Amino acid sequence: MVELRVNGSTHRVDVAPERTLLSVLRDELDLTGTKYGCGEGQCGACTVLVNGKPARSCLLPVASAEGKDIATIEGLATDGRLHPLQEAFIELDAMQCGYCTPGLIMASVALLADNPDPSEEAITKALEGHICRCGVYQRIVAAVRQAAQAMKGGAR
């Protein structure tokens, strides 16, 4: 039995401790916003935050996330209000198929917590481990910049 704290709620799940956090989130908790892309930590589609830091949930044994705060894309909007990053991704159309989007937004949440005003270079560096096969990178960088400005202006 593993006890997980996901998006502020505690879940007790009966799974083997070596199961990946990704498979437990998706198959046991039905939190399917976190995606499988490669299983080797190369694409970033499975990115969640563990204690505020981005983590590749496809490589993380679920037991190692026990007792920590896990944040997934499903918990980002609060009280029906979208996070400024979510708003910026929509506003700038920073997506096509949308499969990489949740992982990118979660990684960007962590980036903006560390660096509230990242340059384009800093964003590129922080998100380099993510793959968007539709190739929307230019818009994603602009969306993160826009969200940073919005947050400086008092949003969140």
Next chain:
Amino acid sequence: MSEDSLLEVLEAHGISPDYLPGTTVSRREFLAALGGGIAILILVPSAHGQPPGVRGPRGAGREAPTEIGGWLHIGEDGAVTAFVGKVELGQNARTSLTQVVAEELRLKPESVALVMGDTALTPFDMGTFGSRTTPYTVPPLRKAAAAARELLLDLAAVQMAVERSALAVMDGKVTHAPSGRTLGFGELTKGQDLVQPIPADTPTISPADWRVVGQRVRKLDGVSVVTGQKKYASDLKRPGMLQGKVLRPPAMKATLTSVDTSAAEAMAGVVVHREGDFVGVAAPSEQVAVAALAAIKAEWDRRPLVTPDALYDHLRRTATGAGRDADSVGSMEAGLAAADVKLQQTYTLAYIAHTVLEPRSAIAEWADGNLTVWTATQSPFGVRSSLAGIFGIPESRVRVIAPDTASGFGGKTPGQAAIEAARLAKVAGKPVRVAWTREEEMTWPHFRPAGVIEITSGAKRDGTLVAWEYHNYNSGPAALRTPYAVPNRVVQYHPCDSPLAQGAYRALAAPANFWAREMHMDELAQALRMDPLAFRLANLSDARLRVALQTAAERFGWGRLAPANGRGYGIACGLEKGGYVGTCAQVLVDKTNRQVRVERIVTAFECGAVINPLQLENQIEGATVMALGGALFEAIKFDEYRILNPTYSTYRVPRFSDTPRIEAVLIDRRDLPSAGGGETPFCAVAPAVGNAICNATGVRLRSLPMAPDGVPA
């Protein structure tokens, strides 16, 4: 609409009810769920629905002069729903098609529902590929929505007993301005049971009066994407569902000689199924399925492949005569005799993979001999046909649902995962999901064909092209013919024996043919000491292509930029799928490590009337990034048995740091029909970059990918 009224209309048009989607039962349920109201049927010539090389859409051998290409329904509650067999893949057809319907009915796009890619609910469609959605689905859908509007006006004129010409449609209501009376769509359709095809004389709204089409409408389901609520096929679950895994051979070409599945069968809850070379397991969890698969002992007879070092000779050796789209005019001998400058060059290109981020997956469920499959595919009707054939059941007993799919790029046309899941589900007696791993996704689908392209050319001192002989081995016939005026030419594509499975990839062979042709054009310009833009324009009579090329050049600043310090500039152009594209590139080649950095790309694109500038720009930017991978570093590596780089850690795709500044310049021609935009903007990127690298370094790279390890010194 009721089944009776629908059947009446079909009978009047000589269409068999068998041509309706779905089984008889599900069709009744569907029609009952829709209820009354009005429905407009899009009737199309059956040629649109007949995929080449695929068994008849509804059983082989049947003739269908006309069939249903789509329909539009306005319910008794006023709800507008359009049904099309296309699939949303990220190209955002969901938004653009919705805009077209909303425009004709004078609604906001948010007020229109679009049902896509479900063989039980949507009419037959050959598949979502080839930039066909915009040119082939938009016009009839527009007409259907316009016909619905006209019908609502007819109904309102009768109900209000007023002159029809004094009525206007707006925001879900018909308004009679003189009296100020209004009737909502629901009030007009209540109690109606009208089904009709589109009258031939249905007027559509003039482009000058467009209010929704041509607007920068954002992705309509953007909120579901950014909140993680959007469900792809791989996110779905069915009650009691098992996880399936398939045993893969240790070589690309292999036959199963013996297999021992006893250990796997002994595992709790595991079902093993063998059928010929297919061996698969279904288990209560993915972890158990993986363990069961590992417990299977199999022996395979492997057959070697032609290896990469022998590949290009092999392709040439196995080439057949000229395939599709051959073009021959004048005399090459005479042309070369008249030429002041002659060139002969060979270009080669490697296999590349689609590497869609969502690996293919499917859930299959059998009930009472009927099969339902949810799968990530570009071709739900093609997958239905495959499943019906494999299981020997009528297509009416198979329902394939393609939830919005996370990209396809030509890779998600066949239904491998669907077939595997259906086989396992049949034996297990429970729903089964098969979700491919990254490694499976990059090994077992088809690849973008490798190829060899040979060009012999001649031009006069003044820059006039006089001879052009072009042979494409294996890569494909898309965009084979040169857009330049040449009086003497031989242009041929030669099908060859391919060691690896190959097939559709975004824009098919057009990027390869653009690349070889446009690289060669630069080589000729160089030999003639002419500016590459001037040389192209001197031989280009197509007005639309000239505009695209010149627009790109102007926006880029062509002619004002001279190569220096490892920086160089390149240009390329062409036309394909009804779109006209010009692309300019700026690259920087590092003096010490010889790595290429693409710094800036400008693409001017004209594809007729632009339906959604925001989404079209997004397509151009995305196509540019994807094209850079194949241009510079993507290549499938293989030895005589296996793919050697089937992972993201071994197969490099473009990332954030590879992305240049991309400027998409739209040339909006509202006077022309709209063509698709997902493919053509891809095509001129590689040659523009290749020409820029040569401009920067003097090195001409005639092999794709051009610089996997940097530019040779």
